[in-house]
Amino acid sequence: MATVEKQRQRKYRVLGTRPVRHDGVDKVTGRARYGADTHLPGMLYAAMLRSPHAHARIVSIDTSAAEAMPGVHAVVTREDFPDVSNRIVELGEGAVNLGHLSQNVMARNKVLYKGHAVAAVAADSIHIAREAAQRIRVEYEILPPVLDVLEAMSDDAPVLNEDVRTEEFGGGTGDRPTNVAKHFHYEKGDVEAGFARAAVIVEREFRTATVHQGYIEPHAATALWNPDGHVTIWTCTQGSFTARQQTAELLGLPVSRVRVIPTEIGGGFGGKISVYLEPVAALLAKKSGRPVKLVMDRSEVLEGTGPTPGSYIRVKMGADRDGRITAAEAYLAYEAGAFPGSPINPGCMCIFACYDVPNGRIDGYDVCVNKPRTNAYRAPGATNAAFAAETVIDEICEQLGMDPLEFRLKNAAVEGTRRIDGVTYSRIGMKETVEAILNSEHYRSELKGPNRGRGVASGFWFNVGLKSTVVATVNPDGTVSLVEGSTDIGGTRTSVAMQLAETLGIAAEDVQPLVADTDSVGYTDVTGGSRVTFSTGIAAIEAAKDIQRQMCERAALIWDCPVDQVRYEDGRVVGPDGQAFTFKELAALVPSTGEPIVGRGTSGKANQGGAFATEVVDVEVDPDTGKVQILRFTVAQDAGCAVHPSYVEGQMQGGVVQGIGWALNEEYIYDDQGRMLNNTFLDYRIPTCYDVPMIDTIIVEVPDPNHPYGVRGVGEVPIVPPPAAIANAIYRAVGVRMDRLPMSPPRVLEKILQSRAAAPAQ
Amino acid sequence: MHDFDYVAPTTLDEAIAALAKHDGQARCLAGGTDLIDQMRTGRRRPALVVDVKKIPELNALVVSDDGLRLGAAVPCSDVYRNEGVAQDYAALADAARIIGGIQIQNRASIGGNVCNSSPAADSVPALIALQAVCVIAGPNGPREVPIERFFTGPGGNVLEAGELLVELRMPPRPPRSGSHYRRFIPRNEMDIAVVGVGASVQLEDDGRTVAAARIGLGAVAPTPLLAEEAARVLVGRSVDDEAALSDAAEAARAVIRPIDDMRGTKAFRSHVTGVLVQRVVRAAAARARGESLDYCPGH
């Protein structure tokens, strides 16, 4: 099925075209170097020993047998890490408790999940390192684990962290150790009066499973500790500067002593922001005096890194006869995993964010359980929330006899709408995405056949701004070398280069982007929050303007005229008396006429206006096995300005496919002792290409007023609606409402059999 | 991974001698798609790996009036690309086509699938339906074991130290017969059977009445099962008779001993066993009538 692209007037020369990506050849030929491709002379290989228990006190660690093995060069444990307890630092995307971060990288007094790192060994070969790790003797005092979010909230639950007290929103802290780290509370209007006015009220409870980002490349870090005290780290990270800061803080070093060289990265989706291996590799390198490489295998990735939380959500919503929402209420409890920090707050802020809700109340809880410390995953917290809210809306529409898209149009948030958490929107495109689906060939087509159904859902994600730096040098051949700090996960070398090219009026191919290390470019925040094309794009535009200014100055010098008589126009420098240089002509003169021309751009002030998506899916359910097939899927999303439409479509499709994974089969399965049973891709089932149809895309462009070209981040929001849309489609196919993710065959079959038993066929 | 020795004998005798010498510490290597992963993760630590792919007897693939002779080391892709197999032993081709993906199928052998002896091995219910016999060679000479008696438990089989599987032999197909294998998996590809059902059906001249049937079940007991009663209740009844099919489904459910695990609960496996038995018998009967199946593996 072809991609549907809205006809639009060509406003730009470069933006909106589809040039070949600058890093394409390296990637398709296999030449690109990823995390595990780092090789240094004299390098050692390291392996981690991880906890077999979900909850235990570490009584003792005896590393002597490992150290005695021939070929072993260094062993590190908690003893080697400085105590950084109770330090809170700002890490770009929010404050982090360093003590917790340190304990997550290497367990200190307790292990809090199966797979928690306990020790690491560096040796001449990976086989020796693994063998040696197995010879480390750890004595554990096993404690009862708590795995369920609601159980963990109860007063008699085992407490994971003695130092955690409930932080109340707007001040106040609990007085005793607890698993409930935070309570968020938002309120708007008069909720009780709103429900009193409602003609229809639906209240439901939902559960979602722990799911992993499933990036193809496992974590890898290689460290070199120079005798002069400088540490160099090669790693596949979403943010080299945050990796630098975390590593420096955990090792008690000034940031200037740590240099992070980002390798190519094979996916992250939020999971490659926290450090796991970097500080450990660094300490092994320090102890052994040799470079050390540490690479995870898939089971370590699943058990030892940060998935996104399982959750419990209760949603209550009321609407009047006309289908206007009168009130909405939500209670969300997210599993933070071992240490506080689930995306509960974004979940709270997103849950009703698509709609103009006059009266609302939201309570959210961040709860520790004996699972890996959760981390960001593509629109973190929003997919869980949307599953609940968008399913309740579907039920309200059913009771009102209203088309679910008409309902969404009627209640859509628009410019000026104030969210329950207090934020007022600038120009946004929620309505436009609903209209795009309403008008789509897919939605207008008839779905025929037994056990088939069609569902829709919408979703919101903030998108963030944060800081970026770009430096751009004009070459005498008329090209520009662009140096940036944003690691490229989704084609951003090209989308950033295109904005520089557009501003300078040159071809995208004439810009050569390079992702530099932390010593070679100015501070840049993580590649996350759908921010790079937006924010690093702004930095590139600023760098281009800086070049424009210097080019004008140079031309004025050459023409011997005042600089205010020279202007930059359409890729040309134009002066008095019809004099003009093309960019290439002037670039050629730069070396012989003065100093080099180097543009510099930074960003950090602008915040994004937010992104919306509306999606429609057709499914067929096998009523005898509960298995769901996705027949057709269309996503409409507001991209603001689709810089490179192919990459926008790719992000939309990728997000939807991951959302289908959440919906149908992905989940961490635990035994009652907290051991993950499905720690490989065989039984942790991400969709294969046989499980998803071609995903149709409709790019909607409502420019974001916060960006010079109207760009909105596109990476995250497409994952938000699919589980709800699929649940709604399943209901229409076989008449059962799913309230738990994933909607795997046994769960769907159980509901079908229950409903058959309740209403025997006549 | 631990250190080990490797040999690649070119005759059966050499292979048997190598295996016997290491007395239980040696393992055969066919495609290695099970063995290498098991060694990498430390689940098996053989001292000697005996590559059996260079032994001529294990590479035979012959369809003749005597039936099918399938060398234990023949890869799946050769099996389903063979027209005689695809035509007459369709259930086996169905199974070979869904074991792993294309790369796996180019290495993975049916012999390896059988000797790895997973209760969920996809080829086995098909082999049971097709009445396969395991031809075994060893220090004490050759012997033959019907496939349904080859397995002793998850990962276990009747092979003694020094023995190896040489080939699988299947009798010629009777007239008006057809066979099919299908499994239930949560995804459409790359998965382990939650339930697998193979069936062979021979029809009377009327193209409806069952003359004989054989049904094999996988992933629903510690070993793959021959469901004799489920096949017996079909004989003499029409494949269009819903009652006959549901009797077969019930009989199949009665013999299984499924477990609760993360791939499916007992109740789910039991329900789906019945569903698949009916679907597979219908499909095998359709093939017996010469109809082609409109069937998308995995769905």
Ligand SMILES: Cc1cc2nc3c(=O)[nH]c(=O)nc-3n(C[C@H](O)[C@H](O)[C@H](O)COP(=O)(O)OP(=O)(O)OC[C@H]3O[C@@H](n4cnc5c(N)ncnc54)[C@H](O)[C@@H]3O)c2cc1C
């Ligand atoms: C990605 C992937 C997907 C897979 N998907 C499936 C699937 O869908 N369905 C399925 O059933 N399996 C699947 N498997 C498992 C595996 O591929 C099959 O079991 C395959 O048929 C094994 O054959 P092989 O030739 O590779 O066996 P090997 O790994 O070489 O051997 C398997 C075992 O049998 C023994 N052995 C081999 N040949 C002999 C012999 N002649 N005599 C005695 N012992 C012998 C070996 O010592 C070993 O213990 C999959 C594996 C992978 C890696």
